[in-house]
Protein backbone atom coordinates (compact mmCIF):
# COMPACT_ATOMS: atom_id res chain seq x y z
CA UNK A 1 0.00 0.00 0.00
CA UNK A 2 2.70 2.38 1.04
CA UNK A 3 4.68 1.55 -2.06
CA UNK A 4 1.62 2.23 -4.22
CA UNK A 5 1.05 5.57 -2.58
CA UNK A 6 4.65 6.48 -3.23
CA UNK A 7 4.30 5.48 -6.86
CA UNK A 8 1.13 7.49 -7.16
CA UNK A 9 2.84 10.53 -5.69
CA UNK A 10 5.72 10.01 -8.09
CA UNK A 11 3.41 9.87 -11.07
CA UNK A 12 1.61 13.00 -9.90
CA UNK A 13 4.94 14.73 -9.44
CA UNK A 14 6.11 13.64 -12.85
CA UNK A 15 2.86 14.86 -14.38
CA UNK A 16 3.19 18.30 -12.87
CA UNK A 17 6.87 18.62 -13.62
CA UNK A 18 6.44 17.52 -17.20
CA UNK A 19 3.12 19.07 -18.06
CA UNK A 20 2.17 18.44 -21.68
CA UNK A 21 3.72 21.45 -23.35
CA UNK A 22 5.30 19.51 -26.19
CA UNK A 23 4.44 22.29 -28.63
CA UNK A 24 6.84 24.63 -26.98
CA UNK A 25 9.88 22.48 -27.67
CA UNK A 26 10.92 24.07 -30.92
CA UNK A 27 13.65 21.67 -32.00
CA UNK A 28 13.96 21.02 -35.75
CA UNK A 29 13.57 18.29 -36.84
CA UNK A 30 10.75 17.66 -34.43
CA UNK A 31 11.79 14.93 -31.98
CA UNK A 32 9.96 11.63 -31.57
CA UNK A 33 9.05 12.48 -27.98
CA UNK A 34 9.61 15.74 -26.10
CA UNK A 35 8.13 16.99 -22.87
CA UNK A 36 8.82 20.38 -21.44
CA UNK A 37 8.96 20.71 -17.66
CA UNK A 38 9.08 23.58 -15.25
CA UNK A 39 12.23 25.54 -14.64
CA UNK A 40 15.55 25.85 -16.37
CA UNK A 41 19.22 25.00 -16.20
CA UNK A 42 21.54 27.98 -16.20
CA UNK A 43 24.78 27.69 -18.14
CA UNK A 44 27.45 29.80 -16.42
CA UNK A 45 31.24 30.05 -16.39
CA UNK A 46 31.43 27.16 -13.90
CA UNK A 47 29.40 24.80 -16.07
CA UNK A 48 31.49 22.03 -17.57
CA UNK A 49 31.10 19.16 -19.97
CA UNK A 50 31.62 15.68 -18.54
CA UNK A 51 32.86 13.26 -21.18
CA UNK A 52 34.65 10.06 -20.20
CA UNK A 53 34.78 7.86 -23.28
CA UNK A 54 36.82 8.91 -26.33
CA UNK A 55 33.60 9.11 -28.38
CA UNK A 56 32.01 11.39 -25.80
CA UNK A 57 35.14 13.55 -25.74
CA UNK A 58 35.00 13.94 -29.50
CA UNK A 59 31.39 15.08 -29.25
CA UNK A 60 32.35 17.42 -26.40
CA UNK A 61 34.84 19.05 -28.75
CA UNK A 62 32.08 19.54 -31.31
CA UNK A 63 29.75 20.93 -28.64
CA UNK A 64 32.39 23.53 -27.87
CA UNK A 65 32.85 24.25 -31.59
CA UNK A 66 29.17 25.12 -31.97
CA UNK A 67 29.02 26.99 -28.64
CA UNK A 68 31.96 29.12 -29.68
CA UNK A 69 30.43 29.79 -33.07
CA UNK A 70 27.02 30.74 -31.71
CA UNK A 71 27.86 32.32 -28.37
CA UNK A 72 31.58 33.02 -28.41
CA UNK A 73 32.68 30.81 -25.49
CA UNK A 74 33.57 27.21 -24.69
CA UNK A 75 33.12 25.02 -21.59
CA UNK A 76 35.77 23.02 -19.73
CA UNK A 77 35.78 19.32 -20.50
CA UNK A 78 36.07 16.98 -17.48
CA UNK A 79 36.39 13.22 -17.49
CA UNK A 80 35.12 12.83 -13.92
CA UNK A 81 31.64 13.48 -12.61
CA UNK A 82 30.99 17.01 -11.39
CA UNK A 83 27.83 18.96 -10.72
CA UNK A 84 26.64 21.86 -12.86
CA UNK A 85 27.50 19.93 -15.97
CA UNK A 86 26.41 18.74 -19.36
CA UNK A 87 27.10 15.00 -19.16
CA UNK A 88 27.72 13.25 -22.47
CA UNK A 89 27.46 9.52 -22.02
CA UNK A 90 28.32 7.15 -24.85
CA UNK A 91 29.23 4.20 -22.60
CA UNK A 92 26.09 2.40 -21.54
CA UNK A 93 24.00 3.22 -24.52
CA UNK A 94 22.02 0.36 -25.90
CA UNK A 95 20.12 2.81 -28.02
CA UNK A 96 19.95 2.31 -31.78
CA UNK A 97 22.38 4.27 -33.94
CA UNK A 98 21.66 8.03 -33.93
CA UNK A 99 19.00 7.75 -31.20
CA UNK A 100 19.47 9.71 -28.01
CA UNK A 101 17.96 10.62 -24.68
CA UNK A 102 18.29 14.19 -23.51
CA UNK A 103 17.30 15.13 -20.01
CA UNK A 104 17.55 18.67 -18.71
CA UNK A 105 16.85 19.38 -15.03
CA UNK A 106 17.53 22.54 -13.10
CA UNK A 107 20.77 20.90 -11.92
CA UNK A 108 22.28 19.79 -15.20
CA UNK A 109 22.01 18.07 -18.55
CA UNK A 110 22.39 14.38 -19.41
CA UNK A 111 22.70 13.05 -22.92
CA UNK A 112 22.81 9.34 -23.65
CA UNK A 113 23.36 7.54 -26.93
CA UNK A 114 26.11 6.25 -29.20
CA UNK A 115 28.51 8.82 -30.65
CA UNK A 116 26.07 9.88 -33.37
CA UNK A 117 23.18 9.86 -30.91
CA UNK A 118 24.97 12.04 -28.36
CA UNK A 119 26.05 14.37 -31.17
CA UNK A 120 22.38 14.79 -32.09
CA UNK A 121 21.46 15.24 -28.44
CA UNK A 122 23.98 18.09 -28.40
CA UNK A 123 22.42 19.59 -31.53
CA UNK A 124 19.01 19.51 -29.86
CA UNK A 125 20.51 21.06 -26.73
CA UNK A 126 22.09 23.86 -28.79
CA UNK A 127 18.68 24.62 -30.27
CA UNK A 128 17.15 24.73 -26.81
CA UNK A 129 19.59 27.31 -25.43
CA UNK A 130 17.96 30.67 -24.77
CA UNK A 131 19.96 33.84 -24.39
CA UNK A 132 18.81 36.76 -22.28
CA UNK A 133 21.48 39.41 -22.03
CA UNK A 134 24.58 37.52 -21.00
CA UNK A 135 22.71 34.63 -19.43
CA UNK A 136 22.24 31.34 -21.23
CA UNK A 137 19.61 28.91 -20.04
CA UNK A 138 18.00 25.69 -21.15
CA UNK A 139 14.41 24.80 -20.29
CA UNK A 140 13.77 21.62 -18.30
CA UNK A 141 12.94 18.96 -20.90
CA UNK A 142 12.83 15.25 -21.37
CA UNK A 143 13.48 14.05 -24.92
CA UNK A 144 13.66 10.56 -26.41
CA UNK A 145 14.49 10.81 -30.06
CA UNK A 146 15.32 8.65 -33.05
CA UNK A 147 15.36 9.09 -36.83
CA UNK A 148 12.62 7.98 -39.17
CA UNK A 149 15.13 7.19 -41.93
CA UNK A 150 18.77 6.10 -41.78
CA UNK A 151 19.67 8.11 -44.91
CA UNK A 152 18.97 11.84 -44.79
CA UNK A 153 20.83 13.44 -47.62
CA UNK A 154 21.59 16.57 -49.53
CA UNK A 155 23.21 16.51 -52.96
CA UNK A 156 25.48 19.38 -53.94
CA UNK A 157 26.37 19.81 -57.58
CA UNK A 158 29.80 21.43 -57.72
CA UNK A 159 30.28 20.43 -61.37
CA UNK A 160 28.15 23.16 -62.92
CA UNK A 161 29.50 25.77 -60.55
CA UNK A 162 32.40 25.28 -58.21
CA UNK A 163 31.91 26.08 -54.51
CA UNK A 164 35.01 26.30 -52.38
CA UNK A 165 35.79 24.21 -49.32
CA UNK A 166 34.75 26.97 -46.90
CA UNK A 167 31.29 27.15 -48.42
CA UNK A 168 30.94 23.37 -48.27
CA UNK A 169 31.90 23.48 -44.58
CA UNK A 170 29.36 26.22 -43.94
CA UNK A 171 26.63 24.06 -45.44
CA UNK A 172 27.88 21.02 -43.48
CA UNK A 173 27.46 22.95 -40.21
CA UNK A 174 23.84 23.70 -41.03
CA UNK A 175 23.25 20.12 -42.16
CA UNK A 176 24.61 18.85 -38.84
CA UNK A 177 22.29 21.13 -36.88
CA UNK A 178 19.37 19.71 -38.89
CA UNK A 179 20.48 16.10 -38.32
CA UNK A 180 21.08 15.50 -42.03
CA UNK A 181 23.70 12.79 -42.28
CA UNK A 182 24.74 12.45 -45.93
CA UNK A 183 26.40 14.85 -48.35
CA UNK A 184 26.15 13.45 -51.85
CA UNK A 185 28.93 15.34 -53.58
CA UNK A 186 28.32 15.58 -57.33
CA UNK A 187 31.95 16.11 -58.32
CA UNK A 188 31.92 15.71 -62.07
CA UNK A 189 29.74 16.83 -64.94
CA UNK A 190 29.93 17.97 -68.55
CA UNK A 191 30.84 21.50 -67.47
CA UNK A 192 33.55 20.67 -64.95
CA UNK A 193 35.61 18.03 -63.13
CA UNK A 194 36.31 18.99 -59.52
CA UNK A 195 38.60 16.42 -57.89
CA UNK A 196 42.35 16.10 -58.18
CA UNK A 197 43.31 12.68 -59.57
CA UNK A 198 47.06 12.21 -59.39
CA UNK A 199 47.29 9.75 -62.27
CA UNK A 200 45.36 12.04 -64.65
CA UNK A 201 46.60 15.61 -64.11
CA UNK A 202 44.78 16.94 -67.16
CA UNK A 203 41.50 16.45 -65.25
CA UNK A 204 42.40 19.43 -63.11
CA UNK A 205 44.49 21.28 -65.69
CA UNK A 206 41.85 21.10 -68.43
CA UNK A 207 38.57 19.46 -67.35
CA UNK A 208 38.12 21.70 -64.31
CA UNK A 209 37.88 24.88 -66.40
CA UNK A 210 35.62 26.35 -69.04
CA UNK A 211 36.21 29.51 -71.08
CA UNK A 212 32.81 30.99 -70.71
CA UNK A 213 29.36 30.39 -69.29
CA UNK A 214 25.92 30.97 -70.75
CA UNK A 215 24.05 34.03 -69.46
CA UNK A 216 20.40 33.89 -68.47
CA UNK A 217 17.95 31.06 -68.97
CA UNK A 218 17.67 28.81 -72.00
CA UNK A 219 14.85 30.81 -73.57
CA UNK A 220 16.30 34.24 -72.87
CA UNK A 221 18.69 34.68 -75.78
CA UNK A 222 18.72 32.94 -79.13
CA UNK A 223 21.48 32.27 -79.95
CA UNK A 224 22.90 31.93 -76.42
CA UNK A 225 25.14 34.66 -75.10
CA UNK A 226 28.14 34.00 -72.87
CA UNK A 227 29.86 35.88 -70.03
CA UNK A 228 33.34 35.59 -71.53
CA UNK A 229 34.83 34.68 -68.13
CA UNK A 230 36.95 31.65 -67.36
CA UNK A 231 35.23 29.63 -64.66
CA UNK A 232 36.05 26.53 -62.67
CA UNK A 233 38.10 25.10 -59.86
CA UNK A 234 38.77 21.84 -58.09
CA UNK A 235 39.49 20.31 -54.70
CA UNK A 236 42.92 18.90 -54.06
CA UNK A 237 42.87 15.43 -52.53
CA UNK A 238 44.01 16.99 -49.29
CA UNK A 239 41.09 19.42 -49.31
CA UNK A 240 38.64 16.63 -50.13
CA UNK A 241 39.99 14.55 -47.24
CA UNK A 242 39.63 17.51 -44.95
CA UNK A 243 35.99 17.91 -46.00
CA UNK A 244 35.40 14.19 -45.38
CA UNK A 245 36.82 14.53 -41.87
CA UNK A 246 34.98 17.76 -41.19
CA UNK A 247 31.75 16.05 -42.22
CA UNK A 248 32.49 12.87 -40.23
CA UNK A 249 33.04 14.95 -37.09
CA UNK A 250 29.46 16.12 -37.65
CA UNK A 251 28.05 12.64 -38.28
CA UNK A 252 27.83 13.31 -42.01
CA UNK A 253 29.08 10.81 -44.54
CA UNK A 254 30.28 12.17 -47.86
CA UNK A 255 29.35 10.06 -50.88
CA UNK A 256 31.28 11.08 -53.99
CA UNK A 257 29.65 10.93 -57.40
CA UNK A 258 31.77 10.29 -60.47
CA UNK A 259 29.45 10.46 -63.46
CA UNK A 260 29.49 7.78 -66.19
CA UNK A 261 28.95 6.99 -68.99
CA UNK A 262 27.29 10.36 -69.72
CA UNK A 263 27.74 13.86 -68.32
CA UNK A 264 31.43 13.49 -69.06
CA UNK A 265 32.28 16.00 -71.78
CA UNK A 266 34.76 17.78 -69.48
CA UNK A 267 36.81 14.56 -69.27
CA UNK A 268 36.75 14.11 -73.04
CA UNK A 269 38.13 17.63 -73.46
CA UNK A 270 41.27 16.38 -71.68
CA UNK A 271 41.27 12.73 -72.79
CA UNK A 272 39.48 12.66 -76.18
CA UNK A 273 40.51 9.03 -76.75
CA UNK A 274 37.85 8.04 -74.18
CA UNK A 275 35.08 9.45 -76.42
CA UNK A 276 33.40 7.95 -79.45
CA UNK A 277 35.49 9.74 -82.06
CA UNK A 278 33.17 12.75 -82.18
CA UNK A 279 35.72 15.32 -81.03
CA UNK A 280 37.42 17.68 -80.77
CA UNK A 281 35.82 18.34 -77.40
CA UNK A 282 35.86 21.35 -75.16
CA UNK A 283 34.45 21.91 -71.70
CA UNK A 284 31.02 23.31 -72.53
CA UNK A 285 29.65 26.52 -71.04
CA UNK A 286 25.98 25.67 -71.58
CA UNK A 287 23.67 23.25 -69.78
CA UNK A 288 21.43 20.36 -70.72
CA UNK A 289 22.02 16.77 -71.69
CA UNK A 290 25.08 16.40 -73.90
CA UNK A 291 25.49 13.64 -76.46
CA UNK A 292 29.20 13.26 -75.85
CA UNK A 293 29.72 10.17 -73.68
CA UNK A 294 32.48 7.66 -72.86
CA UNK A 295 33.16 4.85 -75.30
CA UNK A 296 32.79 1.39 -73.73
CA UNK A 297 36.34 0.27 -74.56
CA UNK A 298 39.04 -1.14 -72.29
CA UNK A 299 41.01 2.13 -71.90
CA UNK A 300 37.83 3.77 -70.57
CA UNK A 301 37.47 1.08 -67.89
CA UNK A 302 41.15 1.41 -67.07
CA UNK A 303 40.69 5.16 -66.65
CA UNK A 304 37.52 4.84 -64.55
CA UNK A 305 39.00 2.15 -62.34
CA UNK A 306 42.15 4.23 -61.80
CA UNK A 307 40.00 7.23 -60.92
CA UNK A 308 37.79 5.19 -58.58
CA UNK A 309 40.87 3.68 -56.94
CA UNK A 310 42.03 7.17 -55.95
CA UNK A 311 38.47 8.19 -55.04
CA UNK A 312 38.24 5.22 -52.65
CA UNK A 313 41.37 6.32 -50.84
CA UNK A 314 39.76 9.71 -50.15
CA UNK A 315 36.18 8.69 -49.35
CA UNK A 316 35.65 5.94 -46.74
CA UNK A 317 31.89 5.85 -47.51
CA UNK A 318 30.27 2.48 -48.12
CA UNK A 319 28.68 3.90 -51.28
CA UNK A 320 30.15 5.34 -54.44
CA UNK A 321 27.69 7.09 -56.79
CA UNK A 322 28.39 6.52 -60.46
CA UNK A 323 25.67 8.72 -61.98
CA UNK A 324 24.20 6.79 -64.90
CA UNK A 325 21.55 9.41 -65.65
CA UNK A 326 20.69 11.08 -68.94
CA UNK A 327 22.90 9.09 -71.27
CA UNK A 328 21.93 9.68 -74.92
CA UNK A 329 22.83 6.54 -76.85
CA UNK A 330 23.28 8.24 -80.25
CA UNK A 331 27.05 7.94 -80.25
CA UNK A 332 26.96 4.25 -79.31
CA UNK A 333 24.45 3.57 -82.09
CA UNK A 334 26.96 4.70 -84.70
CA UNK A 335 30.16 3.55 -83.03
CA UNK A 336 31.78 0.42 -84.47
CA UNK A 337 33.38 -0.32 -81.10
CA UNK A 338 30.10 -0.05 -79.17
CA UNK A 339 28.30 -2.20 -81.74
CA UNK A 340 31.06 -4.80 -81.61
CA UNK A 341 30.76 -5.04 -77.83
CA UNK A 342 26.96 -5.32 -78.09
CA UNK A 343 27.39 -8.16 -80.60
CA UNK A 344 30.13 -10.01 -78.69
CA UNK A 345 28.24 -9.90 -75.43
CA UNK A 346 24.90 -10.77 -77.04
CA UNK A 347 23.33 -7.58 -75.74
CA UNK A 348 19.97 -6.52 -77.09
CA UNK A 349 20.65 -2.83 -77.54
CA UNK A 350 22.50 0.24 -76.27
CA UNK A 351 20.48 0.21 -73.02
CA UNK A 352 21.80 -3.24 -72.27
CA UNK A 353 25.24 -1.96 -73.17
CA UNK A 354 24.86 0.71 -70.49
CA UNK A 355 23.78 -1.98 -68.03
CA UNK A 356 26.83 -4.03 -69.03
CA UNK A 357 29.01 -0.95 -68.52
CA UNK A 358 27.57 -0.27 -65.06
CA UNK A 359 27.82 -3.98 -64.19
CA UNK A 360 31.57 -3.94 -64.78
CA UNK A 361 31.96 -0.90 -62.57
CA UNK A 362 29.75 -2.45 -59.90
CA UNK A 363 31.90 -5.61 -59.86
CA UNK A 364 34.98 -3.46 -59.47
CA UNK A 365 33.46 -1.46 -56.61
CA UNK A 366 32.09 -4.55 -54.88
CA UNK A 367 35.50 -6.23 -55.12
CA UNK A 368 36.85 -3.21 -53.27
CA UNK A 369 34.21 -3.46 -50.57
CA UNK A 370 32.07 -0.62 -51.92
CA UNK A 371 28.44 -0.47 -53.00
CA UNK A 372 27.18 1.28 -56.10
CA UNK A 373 24.47 3.92 -56.21
CA UNK A 374 23.09 5.19 -59.51
CA UNK A 375 20.29 7.45 -60.71
CA UNK A 376 17.15 5.58 -61.73
CA UNK A 377 18.19 5.27 -65.39
CA UNK A 378 20.40 2.37 -64.28
CA UNK A 379 17.17 0.35 -64.25
CA UNK A 380 17.02 0.58 -68.05
CA UNK A 381 18.62 -2.42 -69.68
CA UNK A 382 18.49 -4.33 -66.40
CA UNK A 383 19.61 -3.42 -62.91
CA UNK A 384 22.99 -4.66 -61.75
CA UNK A 385 22.84 -7.17 -58.86
CA UNK A 386 23.68 -5.03 -55.83
CA UNK A 387 22.91 -1.50 -56.92
CA UNK A 388 21.07 1.05 -54.83
CA UNK A 389 18.78 3.25 -56.90
CA UNK A 390 18.33 6.98 -56.45
CA UNK A 391 14.87 7.76 -57.75
CA UNK A 392 14.76 11.22 -59.34
CA UNK A 393 12.30 11.03 -62.25
CA UNK A 394 9.44 10.84 -59.81
CA UNK A 395 8.99 7.75 -57.67
CA UNK A 396 8.46 5.13 -60.39
CA UNK A 397 12.11 4.03 -60.53
CA UNK A 398 12.30 3.76 -56.77
CA UNK A 399 9.11 1.74 -56.61
CA UNK A 400 10.28 -0.65 -59.31
CA UNK A 401 13.69 -1.07 -57.70
CA UNK A 402 12.22 -1.73 -54.25
CA UNK A 403 9.85 -4.30 -55.75
CA UNK A 404 12.89 -5.99 -57.28
CA UNK A 405 14.50 -6.08 -53.84
CA UNK A 406 16.96 -3.23 -54.31
CA UNK A 407 17.61 -0.48 -51.83
CA UNK A 408 16.35 2.94 -52.78
CA UNK A 409 16.91 6.59 -51.93
CA UNK A 410 13.99 8.80 -52.80
CA UNK A 411 14.79 12.18 -54.37
CA UNK A 412 11.90 12.74 -56.80
CA UNK A 413 12.03 15.93 -58.85
CA UNK A 414 8.40 16.55 -57.86
CA UNK A 415 9.36 17.18 -54.23
CA UNK A 416 13.13 17.20 -53.76
CA UNK A 417 14.62 19.38 -56.52
CA UNK A 418 15.65 22.51 -54.70
CA UNK A 419 16.98 24.05 -57.92
CA UNK A 420 13.34 24.69 -58.86
CA UNK A 421 11.86 28.13 -58.21
CA UNK A 422 10.27 29.01 -54.88
CA UNK A 423 7.36 31.00 -56.33
CA UNK A 424 4.82 30.15 -59.00
CA UNK A 425 5.66 33.29 -60.92
CA UNK A 426 9.30 32.63 -61.71
CA UNK A 427 9.83 36.33 -62.58
CA UNK A 428 9.49 37.27 -58.91
CA UNK A 429 12.41 34.97 -58.05
CA UNK A 430 16.09 34.83 -58.99
CA UNK A 431 16.71 32.94 -62.23
CA UNK A 432 16.09 29.22 -61.70
CA UNK A 433 16.08 26.20 -63.98
CA UNK A 434 12.26 26.35 -63.93
CA UNK A 435 9.63 24.43 -62.03
CA UNK A 436 7.96 25.46 -58.79
CA UNK A 437 8.81 23.75 -55.55
CA UNK A 438 7.32 25.51 -52.54
CA UNK A 439 8.25 24.69 -48.98
CA UNK A 440 5.08 22.77 -48.14
CA UNK A 441 5.54 20.42 -51.09
CA UNK A 442 8.99 19.50 -49.79
CA UNK A 443 7.65 19.18 -46.26
CA UNK A 444 4.67 17.01 -47.10
CA UNK A 445 6.66 14.43 -49.01
CA UNK A 446 6.47 10.90 -47.65
CA UNK A 447 9.39 8.84 -48.98
CA UNK A 448 7.59 5.53 -48.34
CA UNK A 449 5.35 5.13 -51.39
CA UNK A 450 1.97 3.55 -50.59
CA UNK A 451 2.39 1.47 -53.76
CA UNK A 452 4.87 -0.65 -51.79
CA UNK A 453 4.06 -3.28 -49.18
CA UNK A 454 5.53 -2.69 -45.74
CA UNK A 455 8.22 -5.28 -46.50
CA UNK A 456 9.12 -3.53 -49.74
CA UNK A 457 9.13 -0.19 -47.94
CA UNK A 458 12.03 -1.47 -45.87
CA UNK A 459 14.16 -0.99 -48.98
CA UNK A 460 13.61 2.76 -48.79
CA UNK A 461 16.80 3.85 -47.05
CA UNK A 462 15.76 7.45 -46.96
CA UNK A 463 15.41 10.72 -48.74
CA UNK A 464 17.56 13.37 -50.37
CA UNK A 465 17.13 16.87 -51.79
CA UNK A 466 19.18 17.77 -54.86
CA UNK A 467 20.90 21.11 -55.30
CA UNK A 468 21.78 21.35 -58.99
CA UNK A 469 23.71 24.49 -59.75
CA UNK A 470 23.38 25.34 -63.44
CA UNK A 471 21.79 28.63 -62.41
CA UNK A 472 23.46 28.95 -59.03
CA UNK A 473 26.84 30.64 -59.21
CA UNK A 474 27.14 32.47 -55.89
CA UNK A 475 27.20 31.37 -52.25
CA UNK A 476 24.27 33.65 -51.46
CA UNK A 477 22.14 32.04 -54.13
CA UNK A 478 23.17 28.54 -53.11
CA UNK A 479 21.99 29.25 -49.58
CA UNK A 480 18.85 31.02 -50.84
CA UNK A 481 17.85 27.93 -52.81
CA UNK A 482 18.71 25.54 -49.97
CA UNK A 483 17.00 27.31 -47.10
CA UNK A 484 14.36 27.01 -45.88
CA UNK A 485 13.66 23.96 -48.07
CA UNK A 486 16.48 21.90 -46.55
CA UNK A 487 14.90 22.62 -43.16
CA UNK A 488 11.70 20.98 -44.37
CA UNK A 489 13.81 18.11 -45.75
CA UNK A 490 15.19 17.57 -42.25
CA UNK A 491 11.72 16.77 -40.91
CA UNK A 492 10.96 14.56 -43.92
CA UNK A 493 14.03 12.51 -43.09
CA UNK A 494 13.96 12.49 -39.31
CA UNK A 495 10.48 13.12 -37.92
CA UNK A 496 7.99 10.29 -37.54
CA UNK A 497 5.30 10.62 -40.19
CA UNK A 498 2.57 10.80 -37.54
CA UNK A 499 4.36 13.74 -35.88
CA UNK A 500 4.65 15.76 -39.07
CA UNK A 501 2.34 18.71 -39.60
CA UNK A 502 3.14 21.57 -41.97
CA UNK A 503 1.19 24.25 -40.09
CA UNK A 504 2.85 23.27 -36.84
CA UNK A 505 6.29 23.25 -38.49
CA UNK A 506 5.82 26.58 -40.28
CA UNK A 507 4.27 28.48 -37.41
CA UNK A 508 6.23 27.16 -34.42
CA UNK A 509 9.59 25.72 -35.42
CA UNK A 510 10.54 27.33 -38.73
CA UNK A 511 10.59 30.92 -37.33
CA UNK A 512 13.06 29.92 -34.62
CA UNK A 513 15.39 28.10 -37.03
CA UNK A 514 15.32 30.90 -39.58
CA UNK A 515 16.22 33.46 -36.97
CA UNK A 516 19.09 31.26 -35.85
CA UNK A 517 20.27 30.61 -39.41
CA UNK A 518 20.24 34.34 -40.03
CA UNK A 519 22.28 35.02 -36.91
CA UNK A 520 24.89 32.55 -38.09
CA UNK A 521 25.32 34.43 -41.36
CA UNK A 522 23.62 31.94 -43.66
CA UNK A 523 21.49 33.37 -46.44
CA UNK A 524 17.98 32.07 -46.98
CA UNK A 525 14.72 32.93 -48.69
CA UNK A 526 12.26 34.65 -46.40
CA UNK A 527 9.08 32.68 -46.97
CA UNK A 528 5.72 34.23 -47.71
CA UNK A 529 3.83 35.08 -44.53
CA UNK A 530 0.66 33.29 -43.58
CA UNK A 531 -2.02 35.73 -44.74
CA UNK A 532 -5.51 34.99 -43.46
CA UNK A 533 -8.42 36.97 -44.86
CA UNK A 534 -11.80 36.56 -43.18
CA UNK A 535 -15.18 38.30 -43.49
CA UNK A 536 -15.88 40.82 -40.78
CA UNK A 537 -19.67 40.49 -40.57
CA UNK A 538 -20.55 43.74 -38.74
CA UNK A 539 -18.64 45.98 -41.16
CA UNK A 540 -18.92 43.75 -44.26
CA UNK A 541 -15.21 44.36 -44.71
CA UNK A 542 -12.33 41.89 -44.71
CA UNK A 543 -10.15 41.27 -41.69
CA UNK A 544 -6.53 40.70 -42.69
CA UNK A 545 -4.03 38.87 -40.49
CA UNK A 546 -0.38 38.56 -41.53
CA UNK A 547 1.95 36.18 -39.68
CA UNK A 548 5.55 36.04 -40.92
CA UNK A 549 7.69 32.94 -40.46
CA UNK A 550 10.86 34.58 -39.16
CA UNK A 551 10.69 35.28 -35.43
CA UNK A 552 10.54 38.97 -34.44
CA UNK A 553 10.33 40.26 -38.00
CA UNK A 554 8.34 43.27 -39.22
CA UNK A 555 5.83 43.47 -42.06
CA UNK A 556 5.26 46.57 -44.23
CA UNK A 557 2.24 46.59 -46.52
CA UNK A 558 0.15 48.52 -49.00
CA UNK A 559 -3.35 47.81 -50.28
CA UNK A 560 -3.52 50.52 -52.93
CA UNK A 561 -1.43 48.69 -55.49
CA UNK A 562 1.70 50.73 -54.81
CA UNK A 563 5.24 49.63 -54.11
CA UNK A 564 6.12 48.47 -50.63
CA UNK A 565 9.19 49.57 -48.72
CA UNK A 566 9.89 50.73 -45.19
CA UNK A 567 8.07 54.04 -45.80
CA UNK A 568 4.61 52.45 -45.88
CA UNK A 569 2.34 51.09 -43.15
CA UNK A 570 3.97 48.86 -40.57
CA UNK A 571 1.77 45.92 -39.69
CA UNK A 572 0.84 45.96 -36.01
CA UNK A 573 -1.93 43.39 -35.89
CA UNK A 574 -5.06 42.27 -37.76
CA UNK A 575 -6.70 45.14 -39.64
CA UNK A 576 -9.83 45.79 -41.66
CA UNK A 577 -9.63 46.27 -45.40
CA UNK A 578 -10.68 49.67 -46.77
CA UNK A 579 -14.24 50.35 -47.90
CA UNK A 580 -14.07 49.28 -51.51
CA UNK A 581 -17.72 48.86 -52.45
CA UNK A 582 -16.85 45.37 -53.62
CA UNK A 583 -13.85 46.31 -55.74
CA UNK A 584 -10.98 43.84 -55.47
CA UNK A 585 -7.68 44.98 -53.99
CA UNK A 586 -4.21 43.58 -53.83
CA UNK A 587 -2.30 43.36 -50.57
CA UNK A 588 1.41 43.83 -51.14
CA UNK A 589 3.88 43.27 -48.35
CA UNK A 590 7.50 42.80 -47.48
CA UNK A 591 9.02 41.18 -44.40
CA UNK A 592 12.04 42.72 -42.66
CA UNK A 593 13.90 40.46 -40.24
CA UNK A 594 15.63 41.43 -36.98
CA UNK A 595 18.94 41.53 -38.87
CA UNK A 596 17.39 43.89 -41.45
CA UNK A 597 17.11 41.40 -44.23
CA UNK A 598 14.23 42.19 -46.59
CA UNK A 599 12.03 39.65 -48.35
CA UNK A 600 10.83 39.75 -51.93
CA UNK A 601 7.65 41.74 -52.43
CA UNK A 602 4.69 39.39 -52.03
CA UNK A 603 1.12 40.03 -53.09
CA UNK A 604 -2.24 38.51 -52.24
CA UNK A 605 -5.60 39.32 -53.82
CA UNK A 606 -8.25 40.53 -51.41
CA UNK A 607 -11.55 39.46 -52.89
Ligand code: ACM
Pocket residue numbers: 325326375392
Ligand atom coordinates in the same frame (compact mmCIF):
# COMPACT_ATOMS: atom_id res chain seq x y z
C1 ACM B 1 19.32 14.25 -62.69
O1 ACM B 1 18.60 15.18 -62.27
N1 ACM B 1 19.79 14.26 -63.94
C2 ACM B 1 19.66 13.13 -61.84
